[in-house]
Amino acid sequence: YMYIYIYNFFRGLLACDLTPDHHPKKIEHSAVTILIWTHPFGRFRKLPDCYVRYQIGGCTLTDDRRAYTQADALIIHHREVATGTDELPPEPRPCAQKWIWMNYESPAHTARLGYFEGVFNLTMSYRTDSDIFLPYGYLIPRERAPLRGPTRSHLLRPRLVAWVISNWSESHARVAFYYQLRRYIQVDVFGRAGRPLPEDSGGGSVVRLVGRYLFYLALENSQHTDYITEKLWNAVLAGAVPVVLGPSRQNYERFLPPEAFIHVDDFPTVRALARYLLMLRRNPARLRRHLTWRGGYSVHQPAFWVEHYCTACRAVSRTRGRTGVVKDLTRWFHS
Ligand SMILES: *[C@@H]1O[C@H](CO)[C@@H](O)[C@H](O)[C@H]1NC(C)=O
Numbered sequence: 648y649m650y651i652y653i654y655n656f657f658r659g660l661l662a663c664d665l666t667p668d669h670h671p672k673k674i675e676h677s678a679v680t681i682l683i684w685t686h687p688f689g690r691f692r693k694l695p696d697c698y699v700r701y702q703i704g705g706c707t708l709t710d711d712r713r714a715y716t717q718a719d720a721l722i723i724h725h726r727e728v729a730t731g732t733d734e735l736p737p738e739p740r741p742c743a744q745k746w747i748w749m750n751y752e753s754p755a756h757t758a759r760l761g762y763f764e765g766v767f768n769l770t771m772s773y774r775t776d777s778d779i780f781l782p783y784g785y786l787i788p789r790e791r792a793p794l795r796g797p798t799r800s801h802l803l804r805p806r807l808v809a810w811v812i813s814n815w816s817e818s819h820a821r822v823a824f825y826y827q828l829r830r831y832i833q834v835d836v837f838g839r840a841g842r843p844l845p846e847d848s849g850g851g852s853v854v855r856l857v858g859r860y861l862f863y864l865a866l867e868n869s870q871h872t873d874y875i876t877e878k879l880w881n882a883v884l885a886g887a888v889p890v891v892l893g894p895s896r897q898n899y900e901r902f903l904p905p906e907a908f909i910h911v912d913d914f915p916t917v918r919a920l921a922r923y924l925l926m927l928r929r930n931p932a933r934l935r936r937h938l939t940w941r942g943g944y945s946v947h948q949p950a951f952w953v954e955h956y957c958t959a960c961r962a963v964s965r966t967r968g969r970t971g972v973v974k975d976l977t978r979w980f981h982s
């Protein structure tokens with residue numbers, strides 16, 4: 648295997664040096680090999696067949712590093728290389744190979760970005776201006792199975808506000824917000840800091856739990872451009888109106904209709920927000936306005952990480968031959 652490794656390595660270099668404008672694979676076929684350099688957070692996952700799962704053809708995904716020299720692109724998840732759990736791949740890199748920076752944490756939880764200036768060729772994240780954009784969730788207009796519009800059961804739920812919180816930190820704006828809100832209304836808290844979550848606490852059981860509530864607190868751990876996580880989409884799936892704390896209202900409106908959520912910034916005080924929620928509970932007709940949009944959409948929540956790999960593969964196939972370097976990673980990601 649070592650022999651093959653070295654052979655391919657130099658073959659790659661030669662092709663690069665001798666014929667700089669020649670992209671051998673471009674002409675015949677669009678097959679793409681993607682090497683998953685690290686499994687995110689060190690958790691090994693079986694790699695998908697992109698054709699079977701997403702009808703994306705021509706993708707070979709591998710986590711075998713011996714494929715380094717042949718890979719058209721590498722997916723490098725930020726956390727492992729930033730903490731030193733894993734090293735960056737060896738240089739010089741094979742000609743025309745693209746290194747993809749993949750990260751789904753917010754800037755506040757993304758350490759040592761500065762080490763990676765000018766290292767990557769493409770970015771992949773929840774930011775809409777990533778080279779490869781795949782958010783935590785998105786709406787699809789008029790699919791075959793739309794969200795259920797407001798029924799009596801949406802409007803007359805017995806419980807008011809739920810919040811599921813796994814990482815409680817007094818320094819988070821969301822905790823300060825919660826302390827204020829609970830002065831005015833009942834908030835049922837679940838997760839490590841509150842009542843226990845249902846046993847199988849995957850997305851499905853959270854959605855069922857939240858489905859008993861009128862409102863859900865979708866409060867992000869930090870406030871950054873486009874950083875809108877599964878918290879929002881779980882609320883939408885559950886038919887609870889999300890009360891959001893994250894980026895600006897304008898930013899949320901890139902992802903869903905204006906009436907589909909209640910933004911903490913819509914009110915001068917937390918008390919005014921609490922009053923509004925209580926008023927909605929007494930007025931199902933007003934509450935309905937926050938839910939009627941549902942009939943026209945379904946929600947898609949991309950599957951971590953298989954959908955990310957397949958989406959990257961399709962992007963690499965489409966941008967074959969194009970080159971580029973991510974120069975201002977830190978400035979961009981924090982903007
Ligand atoms: C929890 O929040 C703290 C404070 O912001 C942060 O340092 C830590 O990385 C977070 N943990 C997780 C698992 O996100």
Ligand SMILES: *[C@@H]1O[C@H](CO)[C@@H](O)[C@H](O)[C@H]1NC(C)=O
Pocket residue numbers: 742743744745746765766767768969970971972
């Ligand atoms: C990828 O980035 C590296 C490092 O900046 C650069 O040397 C290389 O030419 C880039 N490759 C492509 C295919 O864009």
